[in-house]
Amino acid sequence: MxxxxxxxxxxxxxxxxxxxxxxxxxxxxxxxxxxxxxxxxxxxxxxxxxxxxxxxxxxxxxxxxxxxxxxxxxxxxxxxxxxxxxxxxxxxxxxxxxxxxxxxxxxxxxxxxxxxxxxxxxxxxxxxxxxxxxxxxxxxxxxxxxxxxxxxxxxxxxxxxxxIYNPTTIDMPPVTTYDNKTLLCVGRLTYQKGFDMMLDIWAEVYKKYHDWKLIIVGNGEDEEALKDQTERLGIGVSVEFVKATKEITKYYATASVYAMTSRYEGLPLVLIEAQSAGLPLIAFNCETGPKEVVEDGYNGFLIPAFDKAAFSEKLQQLMADESLREKMGKQSIINSGKFSRNSIVKKWTEILV
CATH class of the missing domain: 3.40.50.2000 (Glycogen Phosphorylase B;)
Structure with a gap:
């Protein structure tokens, strides 16, 4: 302007x-x-x-x-x-x-x-x-x-x-190592975000990958129900719930994969953040949102909506292959350019005339 x-x-x-x-x-x-x-x-x-x-x-x-x-x-x-x-x-x-x-x-x-x-x-x-x-x-x-x-x-x-896309909202150096065996999810603990499906998927994955953990960051009305679900599924030892925090970058920095199981979205900001942090992404291809960020096979995997078996299969492929995580993570950084703050603000100023 x-x-x-x-x-x-x-x-x-x-x-x-x-x-x-x-x-x-x-x-x-x-x-x-x-x-x-x-x-x-x-x-x-x-x-x-x-x-x-x-x-x-x-x-x-x-x-x-x-x-x-x-x-x-x-x-x-x-x-x-x-x-x-x-x-x-x-x-x-x-x-x-x-x-x-x-x-x-x-x-x-x-x-x-x-x-x-x-x-x-x-x-x-x-x-x-x-x-x-x-x-x-x-x-x-x-x-x-x-x-x-x-x-x-x-x-x-x-x-x-x-x-006009949402801009990248975090400032942090991207991940450089992908050997931390941590899967990260961030969002409100509500039906929309589908964490119940994420826990079902994790229960299957954890049978083979006992050395990995799942961290879920967020607050919401489904918190107790989700914690009860982890206990019923026998995965409580491998799942950590963290309250919503302003220090979210430290969780991106120590993860190796980012996952999203939302039932519906607009344009999910957490995918944009995780991408700019250099994480490989895996998400259900719900009606709108994830396909704008995740290029299937390039910076992660887009899974047919709500197909938990397919999600589990592709997630295990990422968890089993550090070189694949690194390759897709680096391509996330490249792809994040179209969500840069400067380019998005420029588009806004062009309509505020």
Whole structure:
């Protein structure tokens, strides 16, 4: 963005206090835009705690309500606060297309331009998000998707769509040795992320590879159920659960393979992070997301969705062959270039004109 061409940008999000990928990439992009002389604010719907991830001192955080959470009953109070707090902005970016039910009505009151930022995919449906997507397609100034699949689907309905990947969000030297016998998974401990399937796969793999361990980093409502599952499967000694942490790079640095068994995704930030760390990847080829990062047979393996036997077979192939892990890990580093922070920020600044 040219010097002297300062834009006032607002990100509208439920909260920054969670440790998820949505919150992480919002923080990274807000910081990056502040560095190129945008005036950046993050407008949080609810005041549920401080930002989990570090924000640049130039990024202003505003809370639209004092409540830690809410329901649809809070719609009009949140909207009134949003109208009041966006009059001075050039752009408001709704972090998730569901938030178009708030951001699109702003166009009736303010001159702010509205960007809808799709963080799931069009197969994730429901009455609220379906209405919000309809409003975004009809009235938003731009829609940003994370994947080429969603771009193609939106393109059938509007020309205002552009695909911009999530950027790499970690800074660390890539892995140089692949002899640590550790398989890493990172994510919220919820049904979406499919850790129950990962544990089933691990129970089969562990029969042959007793010298390996599985580390799962994350928080979530399924934590106790997943821990109970490890005990039922008799693999508790080989599985370590770690709370969500800001020091995630140390876990990437000591792993040799990264695995993902999600049932659905937008564009999984953890795959992008693991790739930039130089890890070989293995993931289910769910509807959208993993195929944008994993090139099957190049920097890892894409497994037919939810085929646990095929996943186990390819995972064991990686675990058995250190030279293959190294080869695919180095190719992960090469592939990570298209997710570089500079190139992604440049694409954002091109639409913030």
């Amino acid at each position: 040219k010097s002297g061409f300062m834009k006032k940008i607002g990100f509208f999000i439920n909260t920054l206090s969670k440790s998820g990928g949505t919150e992480r990439v919002t923080s990274v992009l807000a910081n990056a835009l502040a560095e190129v002389d945008c005036e950046v604010e993050v407008l949080c719907m609810f005041k549920s705690g401080e930002s989990f991830y570090k924000l640049d001192s130039r990024v202003v955080v505003r809370y639209l309500t004092e409540k830690p959470d809410g329901t649809l009953k809070d719609y009009f109070s949140v909207l009134r606060s949003l109208i009041k707090n966006t009059k001075h902005l050039d752009y408001i970016i709704g972090v998730g297309m569901d938030l178009c039910i708030f951001t699109v009505p702003l166009k009736l009151f303010n001159k702010v331009k509205v960007i809808g930022w799709e963080h799931f995919n069009l197969t994730v449906k429901g009455p609220v998000v379906s209405l919000a997507r309809h409003l975004g397609i009809r009235f938003a100034d731009r829609i940003v998707t994370l994947t080429q699949k969603d771009f193609s689907d939106y393109k059938k309905k509007t020309d205002k769509v552009v695909c």
